[in-house]
Amino acid sequence: MKKIVLIGSGNVATHLGQALTNSGVQILQVWSRSLKNAEVLADALNAEAINEFSKLTGEADAYVFSVKDDALLSLINEFPFEDKVMLHTAGSVSMDIVQARTQHCGVLYPLQTFSKAKPVEFKEIPLLVEAGNIALLEELEALAQQISNSVHRASSDQRKWLHISAVFACNFVNHLFAIGQEILEGESLPFDLLRPLIKETSDKAQLFSPKTVQTGPAVRHDHQVMNAHLDMLEGREDLKQLYQLMSQRIMQE
Amino acid sequence: MKKIVLIGSGNVATHLGQALTNSGVQILQVWSRSLKNAEVLADALNAEAINEFSKLTGEADAYVFSVKDDALLSLINEFPFEDKVMLHTAGSVSMDIVQARTQHCGVLYPLQTFSKAKPVEFKEIPLLVEAGNIALLEELEALAQQISNSVHRASSDQRKWLHISAVFACNFVNHLFAIGQEILEGESLPFDLLRPLIKETSDKAQLFSPKTVQTGPAVRHDHQVMNAHLDMLEGREDLKQLYQLMSQRIMQE
Numbered sequence: 001m002k003k004i005v006l007i008g009s010g011n012v013a014t015h016l017g018q019a020l021t022n023s024g025v026q027i028l029q030v031w032s033r034s035l036k037n038a039e040v041l042a043d044a045l046n047a048e049a050i051n052e053f054s055k056l057t058g059e060a061d062a063y064v065f066s067v068k069d070d071a072l073l074s075l076i077n078e079f080p081f082e083d084k085v086m087l088h089t090a091g092s093v094s095m096d097i098v099q100a101r102t103q104h105c106g107v108l109y110p111l112q113t114f115s116k117a118k119p120v121e122f123k124e125i126p127l128l129v130e131a132g133n134i135a136l137l138e139e140l141e142a143l144a145q146q147i148s149n150s151v152h153r154a155s156s157d158q159r160k161w162l163h164i165s166a167v168f169a170c171n172f173v174n175h176l177f178a179i180g181q182e183i184l185e186g187e188s189l190p191f192d193l194l195r196p197l198i199k200e201t202s203d204k205a206q207l208f209s210p211k212t213v214q215t216g217p218a219v220r221h222d223h224q225v226m227n228a229h230l231d232m233l234e235g236r237e238d239l240k241q242l243y244q245l246m247s248q249r250i251m252q253e
Numbered sequence: 254m255k256k257i258v259l260i261g262s263g264n265v266a267t268h269l270g271q272a273l274t275n276s277g278v279q280i281l282q283v284w285s286r287s288l289k290n291a292e293v294l295a296d297a298l299n300a301e302a303i304n305e306f307s308k309l310t311g312e313a314d315a316y317v318f319s320v321k322d323d324a325l326l327s328l329i330n331e332f333p334f335e336d337k338v339m340l341h342t343a344g345s346v347s348m349d350i351v352q353a354r355t356q357h358c359g360v361l362y363p364l365q366t367f368s369k370a371k372p373v374e375f376k377e378i379p380l381l382v383e384a385g386n387i388a389l390l391e392e393l394e395a396l397a398q399q400i401s402n403s404v405h406r407a408s409s410d411q412r413k414w415l416h417i418s419a420v421f422a423c424n425f426v427n428h429l430f431a432i433g434q435e436i437l438e439g440e441s442l443p444f445d446l447l448r449p450l451i452k453e454t455s456d457k458a459q460l461f462s463p464k465t466v467q468t469g470p471a472v473r474h475d476h477q478v479m480n481a482h483l484d485m486l487e488g489r490e491d492l493k494q495l496y497q498l499m500s501q502r503i504m505q506e
Contacts, residue, residue: 011468070477092470092478112450113468118457126446152446161440164482168492169433169447170454171469172499173426178463178506180422187414193379193405194422195459197365201423202455204371206448210431215366216424217345224323225345229417238502239421245495246425253431 001061001085001143005029007075008066009041011114012089016066017045019122019147028060053080062087062143064108065098073097085136091163094156095130106131106140109159110148113170122147128154128162179239211253218250254314254338254396258282260328261319262294264367265342269319269400270298272375276399281313306333315340315396317361318351326350338389344416347409348383359384359393362412363401366423375400381407381415432492464506471503 004025006013009032017027027047032038035051042049050056056063062085065072069090076098079086085104088095091111098105109128112120127144129151131137137153144151154162177198181191204213217225226247233240257278259266262285270280280300285291288304295302303309309316315338318325322343329351332339338357341348344364351358362381365373380397382404384390390406397404407415430451434444457466470478479500486493 068473069475092481111446113453113457115457115461115466115468117466118460120453124449126449150446150449154442158440158442160481160485161436162442162446164485165433165436165442165447166450167469167482167496168429168436170450171467171471171503172495173429173451173454174458174463174467175499175503176421176426176429177458178467179502180418181463183414183418183421187411189407189411189415189418191462193364193403193415194418196377196379196403197419197423198426198455198458200366200373201426202451204366204368205427205430205451207371208368209444210427210434213368213370214424214427214431215368216420218424220321222322228345228413229420232413232417238498242425242495242498242502243420245491245498246428249432249491249495250424250428 001139002026003028003060005031005057005060005063006041006045006047006066007031007063009034009037010066010068011116012110013064013066014041014044014116015112015114015120015122016064016089016108016110016147017041017047020143021045022122023146025143025146028057029055031056053078056080058084061085064089069093076101087140091166092160094160095132096156099132103132104136106136107156107159108140108144109154109162111162111166113166113174123149126150126152128152128159130154130156130159179242214250214253216250218247219253221251254392255279256281256313258284258309258313258316259294259298259300259319260284260316262287262290263319263321264369265363266317266319267294267297267369268365268367268373268375269317269342269361269363270294270300272400273396274298275375278396278399281310282308284309306331309333311337314338317342322346329354340393344419345413347413348385349409352385356385357389359389360409360412361393361397362407362415364415364419366419376402379403379405381405381412383407383409383412432495467503467506469503471500472506474504 027045029048030038030042031050038049065088086098087106091109095107107130111126127148129140131140180194280298282301283291283295284303291302318341339351340359344362360383364379380401382393384393433447
């Protein structure tokens, strides 16, 4: 696959487009409903910006749909060509919805959290691939290996479980950081104080199995401290409930 | 403070003892209820191992109590000397319980998660200090600055809030990693797939305010994905409850 069209200009499209370009793939066009958004990414990738499917080139080896989950189905149905390779990048969406259009279908799911503001080391990102036939799967795998050292086959079902595990281990984790910040700022203490601890917690998870390095009052079954914490959270019912739920699970380990 | 006795031989005592020794402080003795545990640490610090308070030397400038919270009070009461400097290292314990014995009391709380298996960069660890009088506070601050670049004064009350924020941002975070692993292993997928994502989530928190970089279905108010996830968690009530609680909080941000 040497020539690709990107449908979408969000965080995933941006980082994926950059990685593909860097590996020598040509991005022919970037489509977005907003021409302005298409232009920002197209300019960076030396591609043409479009905001109408009528302007789609037929010359690409693959069309990569990287849009919000709820926009994906209608865009796939509006796609004007038959028998072109159509890929999507969504963790929680089955390959079926593309397969309903063509057997030249596949999925290229990067298991990472992307922000436009922060560059990522794309080579380290696990890429999960799936395709409607074995020839395309091998092509897709070869493409994925050009941009990442961590390429794995995964079924739609496995991908959904990966996605939900990422919601717990990334999205909810980030929200716990936000709760930490909320608590500290309520006491006029800077979030900076928590940063070394956050780094160490993550570093440990790189080296060990998380269950084996659990620390804190719950794993010690230290009810004195846990009860004191629950008293402190009096009046903040959601935090109290969260504290209880997490501590109970940790105590059961 | 040049000569210190450590009461306790756990993770905090071990890392703190090592950092103090490296900065030129002499650890005279290590006390532990188990002589064997005392010996392991005492050997590493070139100190004497003891398991009885009757063998405590009176020569130290300070006695650092670094034991489990529920053992702390009785050990402080059993301490045989009057008018020696007594410090503890616990996040969630007020200074009062030492102050009841002596005005030469203080707290040196390292805000970090320690495992014996993994060395830490002690210089980076925030140390929170408190003392019963200003002269001792300044002495303690000077000692803390010998071993860390991040020394801060904090009241007993502030320290308690710091400790609870650390439970959310570290202990509970680690448990979310364990949940991720539990989900993946249930689908025969390796935890390794989540590690780059975990690293990136933590790296982002070093640079940005967590609220501003929240990702995932909840912050997008993507009810289609959230409902699909809740369906997948059917029969795992605690995970479902956790998913709902976290998503609701994120949606309110």
